[in-house]
Amino acid sequence: MRLLVFCLLLTSFSALAQPAAKPRRIWLDTDIMIGMKDKTAREVDDAIALIMALQHPDKVELVGISTVTYADYAYAVTQKLLGWYNQTGRRIPVYKGSDTAKDAGVENDATRAMAKALRAEKMPILAIGPVTNVATLVKNHPELIPQIEEVVVCAARTPGLPFKPGLGKLSVGDYNFETDPESFRILFESGVKVVLSGYECSVYTFLGKTDIDFLNNKHTADKWVYDRLRPWQLFNQQLFGVDGFVPWDTTPLGYLTHPNYFTYYRDIPVRINTRANDTGEAGTKPYLEVSYDYRDTKWRAIYAYKTLPGFEEIVIDDLKKASARQR
Numbered sequence: 172m173r174l175l176v177f178c179l180l181l182t183s184f185s186a187l188a189q190p191a192a193k194p195r196r197i198w199l200d201t202d203i204m205i206g207m208k209d210k211t212a213r214e215v216d217d218a219i220a221l222i223m224a225l226q227h228p229d230k231v232e233l234v235g236i237s238t239v240t241y242a243d244y245a246y247a248v249t250q251k252l253l254g255w256y257n258q259t260g261r262r263i264p265v266y267k268g269s270d271t272a273k274d275a276g277v278e279n280d281a282t283r284a285m286a287k288a289l290r291a292e293k294m295p296i297l298a299i300g301p302v303t304n305v306a307t308l309v310k311n312h313p314e315l316i317p318q319i320e321e322v323v324v325c326a327a328r329t330p331g332l333p334f335k336p337g338l339g340k341l342s343v344g345d346y347n348f349e350t351d352p353e354s355f356r357i358l359f360e361s362g363v364k365v366v367l368s369g370y371e372c373s374v375y376t377f378l379g380k381t382d383i384d385f386l387n388n389k390h391t392a393d394k395w396v397y398d399r400l401r402p403w404q405l406f407n408q409q410l411f412g413v414d415g416f417v418p419w420d421t422t423p424l425g426y427l428t429h430p431n432y433f434t435y436y437r438d439i440p441v442r443i444n445t446r447a448n449d450t451g452e453a454g455t456k457p458y459l460e461v462s463y464d465y466r467d468t469k470w471r472a473i474y475a476y477k478t479l480p481g482f483e484e485i486v487i488d489d490l491k492k493a494s495a496r497q498r
C-alpha cells in the first residue's frame with residue numbers, strides 16, 4: 172500500500188514536472204457566413220468553431236485564417252469576431268480565398284498566404300468549408316504537400332447513410348463536398364493525409380434554446396452572436412422540426428483540440444460514388460464515402476464517426492468562457 176501511494180505520488184510529481192505542451196500551430200480555412208444578410212438565416216457553425224479555437228490557446232494557435240466563398244462578407248465578419256474574441260495578444264491575419272469554390276488551381280490571396288506559411292513550417296489545415304483553396308495549394312505547389320501535416324475537413328459518410336437531422340423528415344446534402352467535388356478529388360489524389368469529420372460524427376451535438384440563453388444580454392458581442400444563433404435555431408425548427416442546431420464544424424476543430432472525444436475509423440478507404448440523389452432532386456450526384464470494403468481505391472483517411480458525451484459541454488463552456496472574457 173505504501174509503495175502504491177509512493178508510486179502515485181511519483182506519477183503526479185512527474186506529471187507536474189513536465190513542461191506544458193506547446194500549442195499546435197494550425198491554419199484555418201473557412202466558409203464563415205454567420206449573419207450574412209440573405210433570404211434566410213445563415214449557418215453559424217464556422218463562427219462557433221472560430222470562437223472555440225480562440226478559447227484554447229494552450230492547444231491550438233491560429234497562424235492565419237483564409238476564407239472560401241462569400242469572400243468579402245467572410246473577411247469582414249471574421250475580422251469582427253477576431254476583434255471581440257482574439258485575446259491572444261497576437262494579430263491573426265485573414266486572407267480572402269476563392270469566392271466561387273469552382274476555380275481550383277486559380278491562385279488567390281489565401282492560397283499565396285497558405286503557401287508562404289507552409290514554406291516556413293509544417294502544420295495542419297483545418298478546412299471547414301469547400302476545400303477549393305487547399306486543392307489549389309496542393310495542385311500548384313506539390314512541393315508543399317509534405318509540409319501539410321493533415322487536412323481536417325467536414326465531409327463524407329459511410330455508404331448509404333442519409334443526412335437527415337432532427338426528426339429525419341428532410342434529407343440534406345454533404346454541402347462542403349458537393350459544392351466542389353473536384354477539389355476533394357485533387358486533395359485525395361495528392362496523397363496528403365486527410366481527416367474527415369462530418370455529419371455522422373457531429374449530428375448528436377445539439378445546441379438548443381436554453382444552451383444559448385446566456386448570450387441574450389446587453390453586451391455587444393454576446394447580443395450580436397445571440398441575434399444570429401437564435402434565428403438559425405428557429406430556421407432549423409422549420410426545416411428539421413427541432414428548435415436548435417448542430418454546430419457541425421466544431422467536430423473537425425475538436426479533432427485538433429479534444430481528439431479523445433471522438434471515435435475513428437483509421438486508414439479507411441475513400442471513394443467518390445455516383446448514386447441517385449437522396450435529397451428529393453432528380454438524377455444522380457456524387458457521394459464521398461468511406462468503407463473498409465473498398466479495395467479498388469488508393470485514397471485513405473481517418474474518419475471520425477462518433478462524438479462522445481462531454482464534447483457538447485465543451486462547446487457550450489467555450490461560448491460561456493468567450494462571453495465572460497468580454498467583461
Ligand SMILES: [Ca+2]
Pocket residue numbers: 201202203216217299300420
Ligand atoms: Ca463551414
